[in-house]
Structures are given as C-alpha cells and as structure tokens.
Amino acid sequence: MKILTGNDLKSGAVVWWDGTIWSFYVNDAVDVRDQADEIIAREQSARRVNSAYSLEATCDEQGVRPAHIKDRVRALGPTVRPDLTLKPKDPTAMDWVI
Amino acid sequence: MYKYDNYDQAMVETRVAEFRDQTRRRLEGKLSEEQFRPLRLMNGLYLQLHAYMLRVAIPYGTLNSAQMHALADTAEKYDRGYGHFTTRQNIQYNWIKLEEAPDLLADLAEVEMHAIQTSGNCIRNISSDHFAGAAEDELIDPRPYAELLRQWSSFHPEFSFLPRKFKIAVIASETDRAAMKLHDIGIQIVKSDSGEIGARFYVGGGMGRTPMIAPPIRDFVPLDQLISYSEACLRVYNRYGRRDNKYKARIKILVHELGADEYKRQVEEEFAHMLEQGVEPPLAELERIKPYFADPSFETGLPTEIDRSDPDFALWVDTNTNPHKAPGYVSAVISLKPVGGIPGDASTEQMHLMAELSKEYSFDESRVTHTQNIVLPHVKIADLYALWTKLDAAGLGSPNLDTIEDIIACPGLDYCSLANARSIPLAQQISKRFAASGKTKELGELKLKISGCINACGHHHAGHIGILGVDKKGVENYQLLLGGSEAQDTSLAKITGRGFDEAGIISAVETVTDIYLDKREEGERFLDTYRRIGMDPFKEALYGE
Numbered sequence: 001m002k003i004l005t006g007n008d009l010k011s012g013a014v015v016w017w018d019g020t021i022w023s024f025y026v027n028d029a030v031d032v033r034d035q036a037d038e039i040i041a042r043e044q045s046a047r048r049v050n051s052a053y054s055l056e057a058t059c060d061e062q063g064v065r066p067a068h069i070k071d072r073v074r075a076l077g078p079t080v081r082p083d084l085t086l087k088p089k090d091p092t093a094m095d096w097v098i
Numbered sequence: 099m100y101k102y103d104n105y106d107q108a109m110v111e112t113r114v115a116e117f118r119d120q121t122r123r124r125l126e127g128k129l130s131e132e133q134f135r136p137l138r139l140m141n142g143l144y145l146q147l148h149a150y151m152l153r154v155a156i157p158y159g160t161l162n163s164a165q166m167h168a169l170a171d172t173a174e175k176y177d178r179g180y181g182h183f184t185t186r187q188n189i190q191y192n193w194i195k196l197e198e199a200p201d202l203l204a205d206l207a208e209v210e211m212h213a214i215q216t217s218g219n220c221i222r223n224i225s226s227d228h229f230a231g232a233a234e235d236e237l238i239d240p241r242p243y244a245e246l247l248r249q250w251s252s253f254h255p256e257f258s259f260l261p262r263k264f265k266i267a268v269i270a271s272e273t274d275r276a277a278m279k280l281h282d283i284g285i286q287i288v289k290s291d292s293g294e295i296g297a298r299f300y301v302g303g304g305m306g307r308t309p310m311i312a313p314p315i316r317d318f319v320p321l322d323q324l325i326s327y328s329e330a331c332l333r334v335y336n337r338y339g340r341r342d343n344k345y346k347a348r349i350k351i352l353v354h355e356l357g358a359d360e361y362k363r364q365v366e367e368e369f370a371h372m373l374e375q376g377v378e379p380p381l382a383e384l385e386r387i388k389p390y391f392a393d394p395s396f397e398t399g400l401p402t403e404i405d406r407s408d409p410d411f412a413l414w415v416d417t418n419t420n421p422h423k424a425p426g427y428v429s430a431v432i433s434l435k436p437v438g439g440i441p442g443d444a445s446t447e448q449m450h451l452m453a454e455l456s457k458e459y460s461f462d463e464s465r466v467t468h469t470q471n472i473v474l475p476h477v478k479i480a481d482l483y484a485l486w487t488k489l490d491a492a493g494l495g496s497p498n499l500d501t502i503e504d505i506i507a508c509p510g511l512d513y514c515s516l517a518n519a520r521s522i523p524l525a526q527q528i529s530k531r532f533a534a535s536g537k538t539k540e541l542g543e544l545k546l547k548i549s550g551c552i553n554a555c556g557h558h559h560a561g562h563i564g565i566l567g568v569d570k571k572g573v574e575n576y577q578l579l580l581g582g583s584e585a586q587d588t589s590l591a592k593i594t595g596r597g598f599d600e601a602g603i604i605s606a607v608e609t610v611t612d613i614y615l616d617k618r619e620e621g622e623r624f625l626d627t628y629r630r631i632g633m634d635p636f637k638e639a640l641y642g643e
Contacts (some may be wrong), residue, residue: 010125011195012149047127051145068572070511073520074147078512080440080522084178084193 001031001059003066004039005074006052014074015049022049024086026075027063065096072097099160099463100245100390102210109253110207113214117141118200125197140220142213143199146515150194153216154206158226158244158268159187159466163457166464168209170449176202181449183434183442185506185557186265187225187466188216192513214252219260221251221332225267227275228467231391232475234423238295240270240287242388243324246379247285250325257332261339262347264332265304277468277584279303279312280560282349283331288318296320301331301361302353305554309590310350313358315365323369326378330369334361393424394461394476400426401480411486413539414497419482426479430460432472432489433496433504437533438526441507442470451492459485469506471499502537502544502611503529506557510550510567511574517550519567519574524548527604532611541611544624547582560584562625563610564591565603576603580610580636581628592633595641610636 003026004017015022016029017039023029032039036054043049056067066072077085079094087093102110117137124134138144142153154169161169169189173181176198177191184190194202206212215222224244231239247266251257257264267276270287278284284300296318303312319327335349338356353361372378402425406412419428432452435441444452452472456464459481460474467473477485489495498504505528508514510521525548532538547561551568558564564579575597582591598606611624613636618627628636 007145007149010197012145012193014148044131047125050131069574070147070515070517073511077148078192079520080512080526 001057001064002033002036002054003029003057003064004032004036004052004054005029005066005071006040006043006049009047009050012050016075017043017052026057026066029057029064031059062096069097099162100157100241100387107207107210110210110212110214111204113141113212114200114203114207117203121196121200136218138196138199139217140214141199141203142216143194143196144217146192147511147513149192150196150199151513152191152194152199152202152213153184154189154191154211154213155216155223156188156211156466157248158224158230158241159228159468160241161456161464161466163453163462163464165209165211166449166453166456168206168211170446170453172202172205173449174446175205180443180445182440182509183444183466183470183472185468185470185508185555186223187228187468188223189466190509192509217263218258219262219264220258221254221260221264221266224248224251225265225276225281225468227269227271228465228473229275229420229429229475230270230465231393232420232422232427232429233271233273234421235273236271236423237287237289238270239391240268240285241391242384243285243287243297243321244268245387245390246325246384247328249383250328250379257336260332260336261341262344262349264335264349266328272586274584274586274588275467277557277560277588279588280305280309280557280584281312283328284312285324285328287321290318294320297324297327299327299331301365302350302358304348304350305557305559306348307345307552307554308348308350309554309559310354311588311590312350313353315358315362322381323373323378326372327365327369329377330365330372333368333372334364338364394463396424396427396476397478398425400478402426404479404482408483410490410497411483414486414490414495415482417497417501418499419477422476424476427476428479428482430474430477430482430485431467431499432474432494433498434471434494435498435504435529436493436496437503438530440522441505441525444472448492448494451488451494455485455488469504471504498529498538500543500545501539502532502541502546502563502607504545505529506545506547506561508549508551508556510548510556514550514555516553517567518552518569519550519576521548521550521556521565521567524565524567524576524600524603528607531604531608535608537611537615540615542623544611545583546607557584558582559590560588561591562623562628563607565607566593568597570597574600576600578603578606578610578640580633581625583625587625594633594637606640609639613639
C-alpha cells in the first residue's frame, strides 16, 4: 500500500494521512493509491502539513508498517529514548522498528 | 570571555525580530515552505525526522554559567529536557516547535547566544582548542583570533552564499585538539624563527563523502593580516568553487582539482590585492577583544599534590584532567559518555549542575569539546576531589576520556533525516561491552567514532577505529575503518572490507582490539600498532583472508 506522511507545520510532529485528517499514529494511515500528489498539494497549500511525501507500507493484523526503517523510526520515535516514543511502555516496540 | 558590545547585541536582537516576522508569515501562509526553508536554515532551524531541530552556536565552544543555565532552561522550556552537544562544539535540540522558535531565540539573545550561521552555505561557528587559555603547551590563547574571525564572518555579505558550507578551526599549540587539518581552513598560531607570532594556514581539509587532509598553504601570515589572508582564501573559493554539484562544492575539491600550488598562487595574488584594499580590521578592534580573554586571577602558592587514596578518584584524575599553565590548576573534563549512555546528551539537570560547578570551581567558564564532552578549564587541584564527588553523584564522573568508551557518535537514524543507519545504539553497546569486559583501561587511548551516513558528522574517517552506517537494501549495515586520526598526526582511516550487521560490527570492534592487545609493543597505542603492522592482520582476523 502507499501511505502519506509529513510533519505538522507548527509543531513539526510526525503525522500520517488517515483519509480525512493527519494523525500522529501510523496505524491510522490509509492507502492513498494514485491520490498522493493531489492530497499532498492540497494539504500543503492549506498549511495542514509540511514536507509531505508518499511511501510504501504493508498492512496486516498487526497494523500498518512502513517498508523502510527510516519511516518506522519516524512512526515510533527514537529507538534510543523509548520514553519519548509513542509507545513508552511497550518493550516490544523496538522490535517493530528493526 | 568575550562580552557583546551594543553592536553585537543589536545584531542578534534584530535577527530575532526578523525571524519572528518570517515565522509569522510562514504560519499565515504568506511564505511557502520553499521560500521559508532557507530563512529558517539561516537561523539554525532544520526539519529532522521527528520535529524541528535547532542548532545553537557556541563560539569556539566557550560558555559562561549564565549561558549554560540558559541552555538548560531551553531544554526544559522548549524541548524535552535534554540537549545534544555536537562535534562542532555546538548544541542541538531535537523537539522544537516552529511557533515557539522565535521566543526561544529571544531568550538566548538575553545571554548573548544565537543560532545564526549554524546552517547554510556560509562560514559556520569558528571552533578552537577546548583547552585554549589553559593548556600548558599553547603558544598563546587562540580565542581572540577566533573571536575576530567570528566577527568578520558574521553576516559577511560576500560569504553568505558560498558554494557550500565553510568551517574554520583555530589552534595555538603543536598538539591538535580541534581536528584542525580536517577543516576547510585550519589555522595554527605559530612562532617564527625570529620570534614573531603569526598564523600557518591549512586549506582544503574535510570529512564527508570525500575526506581530505588540508595541505599547508602558507607557513606564516602576520597576525595583523589574518583577516586579509582568510578573505583571500574565501574569495578564490567563492569565485571558482563548484556550484553545479553539491557533492563537489566544498573547498577541498577545488584545492584538490587545482592543486595546492595553483590554489596558493591564486590566493597570494588575491592577498596582494586585499592588502592594497585595506580590508584588515583596525588593530584597535583586536586590542579591544584581547582583554576579554585575559587570564582569570589565578592564585599562587597552591598545592600541586593530589591525594590519590580513593582509587576511583585517582582513575578519573588520570584520565579526565589535562595539565594547566598555572601551577596548582588543571583542566577537568566532564565526560558525557556514561556507560550505555547517549554520547553528547545532557539533561536539563546535568546542564544546570555543570553551570553551577563551572561557577564554583572554574572562574565561571566551561567549554564544549568537539568530542562531545564538557571542560572546566581552570580547576584548582585542591578542589578536584570535591568536584569529582559532585560529578560522580550526578552520573557525570565517567573516567573514560580518550578511551574506547569515549565514543563520538552522530545522532544517526534515531534523529537525522540524512542518516542511513543508527549510530547511538552502537555506541551504547560498545561502551557496555568494553566496560563489562574490563578491557577499557588496558586498551588505553583508543578513539572510536561512528557516523550514521557518509556525511561523517561522527568523524568516522578520523577514528582510530571508525564505523560508517550504510543502507544495504533497506537494512542497516556497518563498515569498519581503521587508522584514522584527527590529532597532530592526522590520517584518514581505511575500510577493512565488507560490512557487518549490528551484532557483527560490535564483535568486529572487539576482534580488532584483541589483535591490538596481541600485537602491540611497549608503549604503543592502538593507532601506533596499526601503523606498524598494517591492515592485513586485522583483515585476517575479521574475514579469515
């Protein structure tokens, strides 16, 4: 599947396109198929997102998983500071990244 | 240390107001990201993996306690309670909000700090010896000249849009503690045979994807022509440096392609012209700057003996202090490399403590090292035990300077959008493994440097052991390098062979250190043994070749 990510303009926080708005959680990401360019242009123009791009991901019962490790690090947070990630109390979270 | 005059302060405050307006216009949609990006970068604000990242300049790595407190407050108020000291003696914050950045910069301006020219194709923060003004082996304090260069290069209209970024280091001792020959311009303050003090220029060094050691361009430039000669070096680069390919745009490529002799010829021609133009700042400005770097009021008749009855303290003294020019004093290095820790990171509380200790024990001064540690430059030997006790209680007393646990590591893929692989986890695992094995002390001086990509912010080319993270079909992979140095015996490390996965590279480091322990001769460092026996024994142990 093809999903969209970017950074919130004001805060810089990593966000994912959920079909309607930008979510902090990669599991909310939806397949944008061939709509990536159109959504990015519209959302960046409206200043709802910054530096958006599309990427490949897989989706199964575990949720959405970006294909590249860089995007998985973006989705979770720094692997060396579990306390600052989106899953600070999940000891298996790092396995998902790596 | 240097104090802003009204002109300095007005420049910084004006820039904050300008950036506040630019930020407002961006948030209101009056500036596109394409228009805003170069403006925020000129103020040190990047967009990284997780958020905006702000790089704050620390000129030649020197801070007073008010500034260190302000850095701590910034971490608390605008970030997530910590900052990351960098390999260019600066500090970076990883979680900055764009809408708060102008307020942050206004707060920093109150303590004479800013983020100007910490990004972009301009002359970056001037770096220097972290023991400047304290080391017993220095000729003079290089910082007045570093400050003069800072003033000259700040907002220099001709050099605001260079072909690529430009880094200058200034030292004044034979011992190079600033990686001077790996800068675009390395300046060494020297004394001529006739006893005159001047500057030796090395031009065209650098790391990155094409590492090069700067060749000497001129052995002696009179100090009252320092700026004119620097300007001439920059002018030739600005005119002929490549702008068609960012990977070939650094001055090292120009010097290499022209040849050092031809580059020098062109610089000399330009220099003669500069002398006619009279661009050198008036000597009065240098004389105004110098008193700010005068020695503090060192006491005399102080004890020079150290009570070594506490073995942990004695070990810290042996590894983390440097001889001082004033009897009864030393420079103490605070390691930001606890076993298993993140190299260069310091929490709000640790920064506040270091500020307080610098005020109590070091004439209100601290320094950031390019190896991502903090120096208290002027500590009485009699105060060392009290200082160490407080540092140790705060997790800042690691006795590991210049050992395999004192690892330089860039932020890597955990934070940096350019990175291909994570570097911090390797540093954490290596320091844990060697601390647990008890080999750290036995290995002695061993500088290990890790970069998460070819841009080499972790100085892997200059490590006795270097590690470079690469992307191998979407998986982190690590190349091992041996034989680099960024000291006075500067050399570039060579790749051992095929790369390793994360577990493999940790074992590979242990393998090469075992070879060293097996092959070393009396008094040899890892680097000395490598230079004597060459790469083959290490390759054989690593790959069976």
